[in-house]
Amino acid sequence: MPKTDSGASALAPLLDGSTAGELIPEIVRHGLQQLIELEVAAVLGAERHERSGDRLGYRNGYRPRNLATQVGDIDLMIPKLRTGSYLPSILEPRRRVDQALYGVVMEAYVGGISTRKVDALVAALGVQSGISRSQVSRICADIDVQVQAFLNRPLEEGGYAYVYLDATYLHGRLGKALQVCSRAVVVAMGVNADGRRELLGLKVGDSESEGFWSEFLVSLKQRGLSGVKLVISDAHVGLTKAIRRQLQGSAWQRCRVHFARNLLQRVPKAHQGMVTAALRSVFAQEDASEIESRWDDLAASLAERFPRATELMLEAKEDVLAFRHFPQPHWRKVWSTNLLERLNEEVKRRTRVVGIFPNDAAITRLVGAVLLEQDEHWQLEGRRMFSAESMAAIPALDALPAQASLQEAAA
Numbered sequence: 226m227p228k229t230d231s232g233a234s235a236l237a238p239l240l241d242g243s244t245a246g247e248l249i250p251e252i253v254r255h256g257l258q259q260l261i262e263l264e265v266a267a268v269l270g271a272e273r274h275e276r277s278g279d280r281l282g283y284r285n286g287y288r289p290r291n292l293a294t295q296v297g298d299i300d301l302m303i304p305k306l307r308t309g310s311y312l313p314s315i316l317e318p319r320r321r322v323d324q325a326l327y328g329v330v331m332e333a334y335v336g337g338i339s340t341r342k343v344d345a346l347v348a349a350l351g352v353q354s355g356i357s358r359s360q361v362s363r364i365c366a367d368i369d370v371q372v373q374a375f376l377n378r379p380l381e382e383g384g385y386a387y388v389y390l391d392a393t394y395l396h397g398r399l400g401k402a403l404q405v406c407s408r409a410v411v412v413a414m415g416v417n418a419d420g421r422r423e424l425l426g427l428k429v430g431d432s433e434s435e436g437f438w439s440e441f442l443v444s445l446k447q448r449g450l451s452g453v454k455l456v457i458s459d460a461h462v463g464l465t466k467a468i469r470r471q472l473q474g475s476a477w478q479r480c481r482v483h484f485a486r487n488l489l490q491r492v493p494k495a496h497q498g499m500v501t502a503a504l505r506s507v508f509a510q511e512d513a514s515e516i517e518s519r520w521d522d523l524a525a526s527l528a529e530r531f532p533r534a535t536e537l538m539l540e541a542k543e544d545v546l547a548f549r550h551f552p553q554p555h556w557r558k559v560w561s562t563n564l565l566e567r568l569n570e571e572v573k574r575r576t577r578v579v580g581i582f583p584n585d586a587a588i589t590r591l592v593g594a595v596l597l598e599q600d601e602h603w604q605l606e607g608r609r610m611f612s613a614e615s616m617a618a619i620p621a622l623d624a625l626p627a628q629a630s631l632q633e634a635a636a
Contacts, residue, residue, distance in 0.1 A: 234448060235252075245545065249288065249359060249614060250299060253299055254299045254300065255294040256300065257292070257301060258301055258302065260302065260313070261301065261304070261313045261476045262304075262603070264285060264313055265304045265311055267286070268281070268311060269281050269282045269283070269306070269493075270282075271464065272311075278403060280586035281619060282306055282307060282308060282309065283305050283306070283307045284305065284306060284559065285305045285306055285307045285607070286304075286305050286603065287302040287303060287304055287305060288302070288303045288305055288605060288607070289301070289303075290302070290303045290530075290605075298302075301313075303605060305605075305607050306607075308338075309606075310602075310605055310606035310607065310608070311603075311605075312605055318389060320618050332524050336363075337362055350445055361608065365586075365587075365590060368590055368594060369586075369590060371597065372590055372593035372594055372597060373593075374595055375596070375597045375600070376426055376427065376589075376596075377448065378635045379448055379449050380415075380423075380425060380445070380448050380449035380450050380451075381417050381418075381423075381449070382449065382451075383417055383418035383419075383452070383491065384417070384418060384450075384451045384452020384453070384598055385415030385416060385417055385418075385425070385450060385451075386416060386417075386418070386452060386455065386616060386619050387415065387416040387425075387451065387453075387454065387455050387456075387457065387555075387559055388414070388416075388425070388450070388453050388455075388456050388457070388469075388472075389412060389413065389414040389455070389456075389457045389524055389562055389564060389565045390411065390412075390413055390438075390456060390458040390459070390464065390562075390565075391411070391412055391414070391434055391458065391459070391562045391565040391566065391569060392411045392412070392461075393410050393412075393569040393572060393573065394407050394408065394409055394410065394411065395408050395410055395588055395589070395592075396408065396580065396581045396582065397429075397581065397583070397584060397585060397588055398581065398582070398583055398584060399571060399584075399585075405432075405581055408429055408430070408431070408582070408585065408588060409426055409429070409430050409431065409433050409437065410427060410428075410429050410588060410592055411427065411428050411430075411433070411437075411438065411441055411593075412426075412427045412565060412568065412569070412572075412596065413425040413426050413427075413441070413445060414564065414565050414568070414608075415450070416610055416611065416616075418452075418609055418613075418614055418616060419612060419616070420604055420609040420611035420613055420615070420616045421603070421604075421608075421609055422564075422610045423600060423603070423604075424568075424576075424596045424597075424599060424600040425445055425450065426444065426445055426448070427443070427589065427592060427593060428440070428441040429585045429588050429589055429592075432463075433461050433463050433464060433506060433514060434463045435463040435464075435466040435467050435470075436463075437463065438463055438464045438466075438467035438468075439467040439470060439471055441467075442468070442471035442472065442512055443471060444482060444611070446471065453472050453475045454475060454551075454619055454620075454622060454625070455476045455477070455547065455548075455551060455559060455561055456468050456472055456475050456476070456477050456478065457477075457478045457480065457559055457561070458477070458478075458479075458480060458481065459479070459480050459483040459562065460479050460480075460484070460487070460541075460544070464523060465477065474551065474622045475535070475622070476547050476625045476626075477544060477547060478544070478545075478547040478548050478559055478560060478623075479541060479544035479545045479547070480560075480561045480562045481508065481545055481560045482561045482562070482566075483561075483562070484545045485501065485504055487537065488500065488504065488537055488538065489501065491531060491533040491534040492531050493528075493531075493544060496512050496530075496531070500531075500534070501524075502526070503523050504523065506519060507520050507523060508560065509589070511553065513550075513553075515551035516549055517542075517546060517549070518595070520538065520542060520546060523538065524538040524539055524542075543626070547559075548560040550625055550626065551619060551620070552611075552615045552618045554611065554612070554615050554621060555611055555615060555619075558610065568596075568599060572592055572595050572596075572597060573598070575591065575595050576588075576591060576592065579591070
């Protein structure tokens, strides 16, 4: 619990023999902490330990947070709530992303490789002639330090039972010719032993090849990724091969949403609605054996008219239904990559204003800032994705059935 003594008493020890360099940051810290305590009391409708019929909620400890100020970095303690989340207004939760976006836009502009979209943004900011290359470099360097510290941090020793992998594509310039190319941006999210989700890392590259995905997974393992029981992703060949080679023994959940799209490609458009409804009914069941039975029945019903669809269902059964070997309360959140897809939508929204990035470092800067802000929000919120009890019920790796698709991918 942070010190919240009022008045000069909290600063008295520093007043005796302290230099201005020591005293001023502590005065700022004390003042900001007092503002935070007053604000959270207003949010909850009651002071700490106060009995009140008007109370709207309760505290639940503190979380440390560092704030960069003009007098140096200040260490603050942010109150956590039992329900909901609280972030002090002084922390400006989107400030870092906005700075990253500003840096990317200015880098393209001063480098002479901006697009009409970037030119319009620069004009709107009113800085066409008011920023230099050195200023842009300084802005980018400040953001890069924060983003790289986040992307290279050691991962939790307790391991991550669930790991979600997904990719999105952005446009960036490459090589001396500054040719515009499609750039693959891959992201990993994990669920730790406490049932809390974390964004683990990102990587930018040419394509989703096995080598590219393998490099990414190796880098995660070098930072401490362990204990992976289930990997959730689409069925990209390069990705599945990398999973088998780099995360040996883990089960693989083929995203049911991506699978449904693949299945409908093998069914005439006039019948796609019927197949979609039937497939949805499979996942509506709450018993593993009933899910498997419904799957087999649907595959058999399609065999005569749509044999290619039946072939895919039989081939992908164990991969799409891998979730059924895990705790039932987890099913809806581990049978697809939807959780990561939503994050990618936010990445697309934030990067859409740039259009074409000047280089891969700029992509990492802005996307990394988006991931960092989202991860901080999750940690401050303190909400579990799964209960600790249900996480403890996840089966051991040797109790999970072998998947032929992963064995084939590694061959």
